[in-house]
Amino acid sequence: MFIIFVRSRFVNVWNNLNEYRKLEEKIVHTALDNLKKNTGIEGIYIANPQKSLDGEVHFTFQNGRESFTVDVKKEIRSHQLPFIEDLAQNNKHFLIIAKTIFPKIKEALRKQGIGYLDSAGNIFLQTAKHYLWIDGHKNQKTKGENPKRTFNATGLKLIYLFLVDDKLLNLPQRKIAEKVGIALGNVSYILNGLKEQKFLIQKGKREFQIINKNELLDKWMMGFEEKLKPALHIGNFRFAGTEDEQNWKQLNLKHHQTFWGSEPAGSIITGYLQPQIFTLYTEETWNNLIKNYHFVPDQNGKIKVYKKFWKENDGHGETIVHPLLAYTDLMNTGNNRCMETAKIIYEQLLKKDI
Numbered sequence: 001m002f003i004i005f006v007r008s009r010f011v012n013v014w015n016n017l018n019e020y021r022k023l024e025e026k027i028v029h030t031a032l033d034n035l036k037k038n039t040g041i042e043g044i045y046i047a048n049p050q051k052s053l054d055g056e057v058h059f060t061f062q063n064g065r066e067s068f069t070v071d072v073k074k075e076i077r078s079h080q081l082p083f084i085e086d087l088a089q090n091n092k093h094f095l096i097i098a099k100t101i102f103p104k105i106k107e108a109l110r111k112q113g114i115g116y117l118d119s120a121g122n123i124f125l126q127t128a129k130h131y132l133w134i135d136g137h138k139n140q141k142t143k144g145e146n147p148k149r150t151f152n153a154t155g156l157k158l159i160y161l162f163l164v165d166d167k168l169l170n171l172p173q174r175k176i177a178e179k180v181g182i183a184l185g186n187v188s189y190i191l192n193g194l195k196e197q198k199f200l201i202q203k204g205k206r207e208f209q210i211i212n213k214n215e216l217l218d219k220w221m222m223g224f225e226e227k228l229k230p231a232l233h234i235g236n237f238r239f240a241g242t243e244d245e246q247n248w249k250q251l252n253l254k255h256h257q258t259f260w261g262s263e264p265a266g267s268i269i270t271g272y273l274q275p276q277i278f279t280l281y282t283e284e285t286w287n288n289l290i291k292n293y294h295f296v297p298d299q300n301g302k303i304k305v306y307k308k309f310w311k312e313n314d315g316h317g318e319t320i321v322h323p324l325l326a327y328t329d330l331m332n333t334g335n336n337r338c339m340e341t342a343k344i345i346y347e348q349l350l351k352k353d354i
Contacts, residue, residue: 023198024047024054024072025045025047027072027074027097027098027099027119028045028055028057028070028072028097029045030099030119031097031117031118031119031120031121032044032045032057032117033121034119034120034121034137035117035121035123036121037121038121038134038137039121039123039132039134041059041060041061041132042059042060043057043058043059043060044057044058044060045057045070046058053069053070053071053087053091054070054071054072055070055072056068056069056070057070057095057097059125061129061130063129064129066093066127066129066130067093068093068094068095068115068125069091069092069093069094069095070094070095070096070097071084071087071094071095071096071097072096072097072098073096073097073098073099073215073218074098074099074100074215075098075099075100075101075102076096076098076100076101076102076105076116077102077105077218077221077222078104078105078108078331078332078334079218079221079222079328079331079332079334079339079342080218081105081108081109082331082339082340082342082343084096084109084114085112085114088112088113088114093115093127094114094115095115095116095117095125096109096114096115096116096117097116097117097118098116098117098118098119099118099119099139100118100119100139101116101118101122106122106124106135109124110124110133113126118139119139120137120138120139121134121137122134122135122136122137149186149189149190149193150189150190150193150194150196150197151219151220151223151227152227153227153228153231154182154186154190155186155190155193155223156220156223156224156227156228157180157181157182157228157309157310158176158180158182158186158187158190159190159194159216159220160220160224160309160310160324160325161176161179161180161310162210163210163213163216163217163220163324163354164322164324166209166210166213169200169208169209169210170206170207170208173187173188173191178311179311179312180310180311181311191208194210194216198211198212199211199212199213199215199216213354214354217324217354220328221328221331221332224328224332225328225332228309229306232281232306232307232309233304233305233306233307234282234286234305234306234307235286235297235299235305236297236298236299236300236301236302236303236304236305237289237290237295237296237297237298237301237303237305238295238296238298238301238302238303239294239295239296239302239303240294240295240296244294245278245302248264248275248278249264249268251293253293253318253319254282254284254292255318257282257283257284257308258280258281258282258283258284258308259280259281259282259308259319259320259321260278260279260280260319260320260321261279261280261281261306261320261321261325261326261329262275262277262279262326262329262330262333262338263275263276263277263278263279263329263330263338263341264278264279264280264320265279265320265321265323265325265326265329266326266330266338266341266342266345267341268319268320269320269323269326269344269345269348269349270341270344270345270348272340272341272344273337273338273341276302277302277304278302278303278304279303279304279305279306279329280303280304280305280306281305281306281307281308281309281321281325282305282306282307282308283307283308289305323345323349323350324350326342326345327342327345327346327350330342330345
């Protein structure tokens with residue numbers, strides 16, 4: 001019976017991974033079909049699941065063929081650009097294919113000379129032999145793609161917990177709800193949503209595993225910036241004086257209550273960044289922030305304070321948030337110096353687990 005159980009778990013994992021690969025291939029084939037319809041250019045996709053990138057595309061042009069190494073995504077956000085740039089630098093004739101590529105992202109990719117193709121058949125290619133730039137075609141809307149409550153504020157809090165420590169997935173749902181501070185019924189709903197969107201597989205009766213973790217992180221980062229973080233904003237402050245700002249590391253933050261995030265966290269973790277904006281996550285009240293740290297309320301102040309949204313009474317050490325949250329905040333700034341710091345954090349502290 002044990003052998004049968006292990007085998008069934010393996011089959012379940014394998015089937016879910018195959019489903020995700022089918023989704024990637026659907027994105028690619030839709031993009032290639034629309035490209036052919038728009039331009040007459042034919043592309044053949046060959047998947048390479050054993051390699052670091054997803055596959056290759058061979059295009060047939062009027063004056064010959066060219067091949068491109070391909071990475072496939074559902075959509076591309078600004079925080080992903082540094083990693084796409086690294087892929088492009090390390091792979092000659094690199095092409096990113098995605099279901100959705102927003103106009104500002106397309107512009108950024110073109111500035112770097114990085115080829116892209118979206119599912120509507122819009123394309124940019126620049127090689128020694130060919131230059132191709134086509135835009136303006138729209139994606140057809142597909143029914144049944146609403147993430148519903150999975151990525152609302154409650155879902156984002158729960159997904160953060162799993163991204164930080166995926167072993168928590170296999171706790172009883174009541175315990176999970178207590179750790180996040182959400183209603184028990186939400187846990188089951190969000191887990192089912194993650195399964196439907198191919199981010200979670202069930203390996204046994206009570207055992208789950210996150211798959212496509214990089215894509216889940218990307219989606220969480222986008223949702224955090226757009227939906228959860230604005231709701232957490234308590235207010236802005238400034239330091240009482242220039243000396244206080246210069247000595248920000250000397251602030252005696254309340255243990256388990258207040259943590260540096262974003263640029264200060266990046267500075268402490270890497271020693272690479274001099275903060276310009278000072279982000280804090282806290283359980284302390286407005287009045288206590290003023291009393292304990294001599295902050296001065298200022299709508300345009302450099303100190304941006306947010307409510308601490310995780311229930312566990314710890315960050316990463318005594319004064320800073322978990323590296324995952326520091327990385328997210330830094331990448332979401334879109335600022336080059338912050339994103340460079342975020343990449344260091346990713347390489348040193350997150351890459352092995354994502």
